[in-house]
Amino acid sequence: MIExxxxxxxxxxxxxxxxxxxxxxxxxxxxxxxxxIDKESLLKAKDRGLIDEGFVEPKEPLExxxxxxxxxxxxxxxxxxxxxxxxxxxxxxxxDISGVKCDYIEKIDNILQxxxxxxxxxxxxxxxxxxxxxxxxxxxxxxxxxxxxxxxxKKENVKLIENLAKNMGFLRVTKVTAKEHDNIIAFTSQxxxxxxxxxxxxxxxxxxxxxxxxxxxxxxxxIAKINSELWSELFLENKENLIYRIDNFIDKLETIKNAxxxxxxxxxxxxxxxxxxxxxxx
Amino acid sequence: MIExxxxxxxxxxxxxxxxxxxxxxxxxxxxxxxxxIDKESLLKAKDRGLIDEGFVEPKEPLExxxxxxxxxxxxxxxxxxxxxxxxxxxxxxxxDISGVKCDYIEKIDNILQxxxxxxxxxxxxxxxxxxxxxxxxxxxxxxxxxxxxxxxxKKENVKLIENLAKNMGFLRVTKVTAKEHDNIIAFTSQxxxxxxxxxxxxxxxxxxxxxxxxxxxxxxxxIAKINSELWSELFLENKENLIYRIDNFIDKLETIKNAxxxxxxxxxxxxxxxxxxxxxxx
Numbered sequence: 241m242i243e244x245x246x247x248x249x250x251x252x253x254x255x256x257x258x259x260x261x262x263x264x265x266x267x268x269x270x271x272x273x274x275x276x277i278d279k280e281s282l283l284k285a286k287d288r289g290l291i292d293e294g295f296v297e298p299k300e301p302l303e304x305x306x307x308x309x310x311x312x313x314x315x316x317x318x319x320x321x322x323x324x325x326x327x328x329x330x331x332x333x334x335x336d337i338s339g340v341k342c343d344y345i346e347k348i349d350n351i352l353q354x355x356x357x358x359x360x361x362x363x364x365x366x367x368x369x370x371x372x373x374x375x376x377x378x379x380x381x382x383x384x385x386x387x388x389x390x391x392x393x394k395k396e397n398v399k400l401i402e403n404l405a406k407n408m409g410f411l412r413v414t415k416v417t418a419k420e421h422d423n424i425i426a427f428t429s430q431x432x433x434x435x436x437x438x439x440x441x442x443x444x445x446x447x448x449x450x451x452x453x454x455x456x457x458x459x460x461x462x463i464a465k466i467n468s469e470l471w472s473e474l475f476l477e478n479k480e481n482l483i484y485r486i487d488n489f490i491d492k493l494e495t496i497k498n499a500x501x502x503x504x505x506x507x508x509x510x511x512x513x514x515x516x517x518x519x520x521x522x
Numbered sequence: 523m524i525e526x527x528x529x530x531x532x533x534x535x536x537x538x539x540x541x542x543x544x545x546x547x548x549x550x551x552x553x554x555x556x557x558x559i560d561k562e563s564l565l566k567a568k569d570r571g572l573i574d575e576g577f578v579e580p581k582e583p584l585e586x587x588x589x590x591x592x593x594x595x596x597x598x599x600x601x602x603x604x605x606x607x608x609x610x611x612x613x614x615x616x617x618d619i620s621g622v623k624c625d626y627i628e629k630i631d632n633i634l635q636x637x638x639x640x641x642x643x644x645x646x647x648x649x650x651x652x653x654x655x656x657x658x659x660x661x662x663x664x665x666x667x668x669x670x671x672x673x674x675x676k677k678e679n680v681k682l683i684e685n686l687a688k689n690m691g692f693l694r695v696t697k698v699t700a701k702e703h704d705n706i707i708a709f710t711s712q713x714x715x716x717x718x719x720x721x722x723x724x725x726x727x728x729x730x731x732x733x734x735x736x737x738x739x740x741x742x743x744x745i746a747k748i749n750s751e752l753w754s755e756l757f758l759e760n761k762e763n764l765i766y767r768i769d770n771f772i773d774k775l776e777t778i779k780n781a782x783x784x785x786x787x788x789x790x791x792x793x794x795x796x797x798x799x800x801x802x803x804x
Contacts, residue, residue: 364734364735364736365736365737366736366737383736384733384734384735384736386733386734412733414733414734416729420729423728423729424728424729424731424734425734427724427725427726427731428731428734428735428736428738428739429736429738429739431721432721432738432739432742433738434775434778435717435721435742435775436738436742436797437774437778437793437794437797438771438774438775438777438778438793438797439713439714439717439771439774440796440797440800440801441774441777441793441796441797441800442709442767442770442771442773442774443709443800444770446705446706447698447702447705447706449706449709449710449804450803450804451666451668451694451696452646452666452668452696452706452707452710453646453666453710453804454646454647454648454665454666454710454711455647455648456710456711456714456715456718456744456745457710457711457714458804459741459742459744459745460714460717460718460741460742460745461797461801461804462738462741462801463738463741463742464797464798464800464801465797465798465801465802466794466797466798467794468790468791468794468795468798469791471790471794472787472790472791472794475778475782475790476782476785476787476790479782479783479785482782483779483782483783485724486775486778486779487779488724488726489720489721489724489775490772490775490776491724492719492720492721492723492724493716493717493720493768493771493772494772495720495723496716496719496720496757496768497765497768497769500757500758500761500764500765501761501765503758503761505754505758508750508753508754508757508758509750509751509754511719511720511723512719512748512749512750512753512754513750514722514723515718515719515720515722515723515743515746515747515748516746516747516748516750518722518723518725518746519722519743519744519746519747520747521732522731522732522735522740522743
């Protein structure tokens with residue numbers, strides 16, 4: 241078991257990177273560095289005690305870190321690893337937070353070879369706002385944490401990441417393959433965002449909608465305020481799974497529509513009871 | 523202006539009826555009666571100081587009440603008014619809380635003739651749980667309140683209902699016709715429930731979904747736990763509007779699906795920016 245005294249570099253200091261720093265600072269004994277192109281954010285983060293030191297150039301902190309947590313968009317993640325391959329410590333542990341996995345895990349393993357161990361993860365937590373000013377360690381409390389099963393990972397490194405996640409407040413740590421991950425995440429994460437966006441955009445705006453909403457509309461549309469650049473990447477990188485999930489969802493919605501057309505109250509009640517039972521199980 | 527000292531009867535003492543009683547008790551000087559078939563609930567309500575007296579038979583409290591708030595399902599609402607026509611005070615004000623309006627407002631006006639004034643309303647607040655044990659006056663805080671515009675209502679009675687709503691904590695009171703109400707509510711309320719139910723029911727349950735959800739799935743499915751009897755009535759009574767809204771929503775979701783099929787990132791970004799802008803306006 242590696243001790244708690246090693247240094248960590250967080251790459252990309254937006255909402256997630258800064259929330260990671262806040263959560264880690266509470267228990268981690270080693271130094272926490274941040275790498276970002278925004279110098280001002282780094283200064284603010286150091287002032288507030290979220291990090292020990294901020295860097296615009298990654299070489300120095302990477303060479304001094306056992307663990308590197310990359311909080312960049314999927315495409316930039318691969319680019320960063322490619323460009324900094326020589327800067328990582330030998331046997332460093334590299335991890336990420338991306339919402340899709342299949343498309344680039346192999347690419348990254350091919351870049352790194354045996355230089356460092358890439359343990360890919362997906363913390364199921366976030367906010368609809370962007371930037372370190374909205375960062376909050378509490379978003380991880382009782383959230384789900386997913387680790388991607390890879391045969392080439394060192395067991396002790398996976399264990400280290402799992403322990404960090406639990407210390408940060410995550411409740412359940414689950415291990416699945418990249419393929420399984422992208423399949424289920426298309427449903428719980430990408431489909432939900434596609435629905436929220438479509439709901440808001442299907443408003444014909446004949447009325448001042450704001451005056452007619454209750455909690456249900458508010459809940460269903462919170463995530464319609466969406467980071468376009470990030471989510472268009474995630475959608476496209478997982479498009480086959482997402483299309484499959486959209487089709488299944490539309491089928492179910494058409495079941496309700498057909499029940500309405502046929503005035504089939506029993507069918508509606510059947511659908512409502514099914515969803516109530518399923519929702520109760522969470 | 524009618525003074526604050528008149529008596530009120532709440533008919534149907536479930537979650538909404540009991541929440542009304544709680545909110546009214548804070549400022550209303552007249553007596554508050556409740557009518558329900560469940561004797562035990564009425565005793566509990568009186569014990570807890572939510573009401574002055576509970577009744578299984580409606581005659582006595584109705585004869586003693588200037589205002590009657592009927593918190594029953596739409597179909598039972600009409601039946602109750604039919605059966606108690608002779609028990610209402612002359613010039614009583616009768617109001618309701620139903621989620622659809624067109625189907626029965628005329629029916630009720632025809633039953634009542636000029637005996638009492640039916641001021642129909644829709645408080646946009648609720649809970650996914652049922653029963654007086656989950657009642658809470660706070661659900662009305664800053665919520666929307668809708669009053670149905672009807673030519674035969676007395677202005678002073680509409681004003682009285684409006685004042686009560688504001689005193690109960692509602693933020694905005696909006697007046698629209700029954701037709702306008704059912705049109706917009708099909709979108710903000712019934713469509714959202716149809717979506718939540720369909721989302722949960724489209725889960726192929728290949729995985730233990732609970733381990734892979736974040737806040738977005740939790741938010742979008744909260745209302746999938748749904749009162750089957752009430753909502754199947756609401757859906758069917760507003761089916762034309764709801765079918766229209768389902769179709770528009772599916773169109774928008776298919777826009778996203780087609781963008782995925784065509785790998786059209788610009789189109790995705792356009793949809794995401796549109797929904798973000800719209801959501802920001804709330």
